[in-house]
Amino acid sequence: MVVRAKVRHQTRVDHPEVEGTVAPGFEPVRDAFVGNFTERGELGGAVCAVVDGEVAVDLWGGVRDATSGDRWTADTMTLVHSTTKGLSAMVLALLHSRGLLAYDQRVAAYWPEFAAAGKQDVTVRQLLAHQAGLFGFDEPVDRELVADLDRLAGVMERQRPIWPPGERQAYHAITLGFYENELVRRIDPAHRTIGRILHEDIAVPLGVGEEVFIGTPASVPNERLAVLVPPGRWARLTSMPISLTVDALRPHSVLHRSLVANPGTGFYVDRDRVIVREIEVPSGGAVASARAIATAYGAFAAPGGPLDLRQETIDALAAPATPARQGWYDACFRGPAKFSLGFMKPSETFAFGADTAFGAPGAGGSMGFADPALRLGYGYVTDRMGMDLRGDPRDVALRQALHAALANA
Template identity: 30%
Template sequence: MATVEGQSDPAFKALKDFFQEKLNDDSELGASITVNINGKDVVDIWGGYADEEKTKKWQADTIVNVWSSTKTVTAAAFLLAHQRNIINLDDPVAKYWPEFAQNGKEKILIRHVLSHTSGVSGWEGGITLEELCDAPTAAAKLEAQAPWWEPGTASGYHATNQGAPLSEVFRRASGGQTLKDFIANEIAKPLNANFQYGAIESDWPRIAPVIPPPPPAADFKIDPDSVAGKTFINPSMNALVANTDIWRQGEIGAVNGHTTALGLNRILRAITLAGTPHDEAKLFTPETISQIFREQSDGVDLCIGMPIRFGIGFSIGGGGSAKSFDYLPQEKMCFWNGWGGSFGVCDLHRGVTFTYVMNKMGGGLIGNERSIEYCRIIWRLLREQEGKDGQL
C-alpha cells in the first residue's frame, strides 16, 4: 500500500489523513501537496505511484505535466518582465509584434491576453500538434484572424493558445530571448524551483505520465461554432499528448509546464510574500504584485460558462465569482488551476501558498473533487486556528 511521505505540521493532520485516504481508495494514483505559511513549508508531502501499473513510487522529485497551472508561472514571468521594463502590461501586443495588428486586433493589450479578455481565445483555422508545440508557428497562425468578441469587454478562457502570443511578445521585446529560457534562468533557478516548460530529456525518467480524465457525460454537447467550441475543440486535446516526446520538447506557455508541488510553490510564494518580512526571494515588488489585482473582468466566462473574476494573469477573489469558488479564501487572494485538478492558490491575507500536482486527472475544468476538498480542509484548519490564537 502506498503511504504518504514527506513532512507535515501536526496542525494539518486532517489534510495528510485525507490524502492518505484518497491513495488508499485509488481516487489518487500519485500526487504531491505543499502548503507554505509565511516562508515555512508546513506541509510538503507526496505519495502513491508515478505510473498506472503501480511499479514506480512517486518520489519527492517526481515531476508531472500540470496543464494550465503553467499559466501561473507564465503570468509571473510577465510580471517580472513588466517590473524590469522589458514590456509594459498596458501596451498593445502590436507594439512589439506589428503583424498582430490585423482585423481589429490593434487595440488588444498584453494584459488582455493575460486576463483572457483579448477576444482571441483560440485559433480560427486548424492547428496540428507539431504547430502547437512550436511557439513561433503557433503565434503566427493568430496574426490574420479577427477577435471573436470586443477585446476587454468579457473573458473567454484562453485554454491552449494563451502562451503563443505571450511567447512571441516576449521574444521580440527581449531581443530574441525565449520565455522558456527567461523562466529557467530568472525565476526557476534563483528560486530553486523545479519547474520548466516541457522537460529536458535527462529529466524524462522523473516524469509521471498523466492518466486522462473520465470521458464527459453522454449528453454533453458543445456547439462547434460557439466561442467555447472553437476554443476547446481546436485542437481537440487528448490528454495523452502530454506523454509524447514532441510535447515535452515544446514551448507551450499555457499548458506544458512540468513541476512538483514544491517547485510550483516556490514560485507562487514569491507572489504571496512579496514585500513582507517573510519574503526571502525578493523577486517582486509590492507594486508589481498589485498589478494582479487590477480587475479585468467579472462575469460568466464565455468558454468556461461560470462566473470568474480575472485580474492580470490570475483569477482573483471576490466579485461575482465568490459563490463559484466558496472553497477558497475570499480575502486578498489569487489562483489558477490545471486541467484534471492541479492547483495553485496565493492567499496574501494569511501569507499562505498552496500547490497540488497529480498524475490521475479528474473531471471538470476548475480543479477536481480531490483538489477542491484539499482546499476546503486547508482553509477550514486555518480559520479554526485563527479562532484560537492566530498562530500555527
C-alpha cells in the first residue's frame, strides 16, 4: 500500500524564482527560501517539511543545470553526498524495528567473516558511531570493485582497524556505507542491499519511490537530475580550516584516508550521465528530492505510521549518542562531533532540532533530519555546493524559519 504524507491546506507561492506551497503559518519558510535566491546565492534547490504526517512546506526553484538553464521542477533530484548516510541508517533502523538487528550485538554475529583481522569485538553501535577505526581501506578499491559486492566484502573482511573498537572516533566518510551494506545483506531474509530495501520497503510505501535512490537506475533520465556546481578554488581554500586543508594533502592523515584516498569521493560521478548508474554508494551516492528526504524522516519521527515502526526503535534513535572512550573528538574533523546509529546528532558544532533529533548533512549543503519532539521530517537539497562545515547558511536560514513557525503554531 502506498501512503503519501497528507498535504495541509496550502497557499501557492508567488515569486518568479520559487514554486510550490506552504501551509498557513509557514510563510516564514517561504520567505527564507526566497531569500536564499535573493541574498544567499542559491542557484537551484528545494525544501520540504512534514509535520505530524502532513506536508507543511514543499518549495522548489531556480535552475537544475547552470549550463542549459533548465528549471528545477517539482520532482528534480540531486546528488546529496553524506545526507545519504541518514537514508542508509533508516534501513538499519527498519531492520531493528522488525527484530532482525540489535544495535549492541557484535557485527560478527551477523557477518562471521567480519571478525578477521582484529574486528571480532566491534559492535553494530560502534560501527555506526564511526568508532570502529575502519575509515580507510588498505587495498585499492575502485568503481569495478564497488560494483562486485562479494569482492568488496572480502576487502572489508581483511581490513584491520586502526585502533581498538570504541577507543576513538573518526568519520568513516565513504567506508561506513559499504560495511553497512554488507551487514544488511547478511541480515535481510532476502539478502537485499540497502538501496533495494530503501526503495521497496521505505520509499515506495511512503509514495516517494521515484524520488530517492541509492544506486540510481539507468532508467532515470538526466532531465530528472540537477547537476552540482562545486565551490570555486578560492572558496575551497578560504572556507576550510587550515588544519583540514593541510590534512587533505597529507596521504597518511585520517581525513585524507577517509575522504580523499581510495575509495575516493567522486567515483560515482559520471560526466555524461550526471551520476554512475546502478552502483550503490550508501555513504554518499544517493540522489533525492527534498520531498523524499522529508517524507522519509517524517515517517521516522514517530512510531507506527506506514512503516509500522516500533516505539523502541524511535526511542533508540532519539536517545543521546554514546561517546568513544576518548570522548567526542573526531580525528577526521579535528573537533567534536556526535554520531549515533548511523545518524548525526545535534551538537555545539552542528546544531539542529531538539536533543532528540537525528539526521545527516551532506557536503555542499544538503540536509535531512527527524525531530521526534516535533514529529517533524525535514529535507533540503541544492545544486550549488557550499563549504560551511557548521551548516550551510541557506539550510540554517530555512531551519530557523521553520522552527520559528512551529513555535508560533
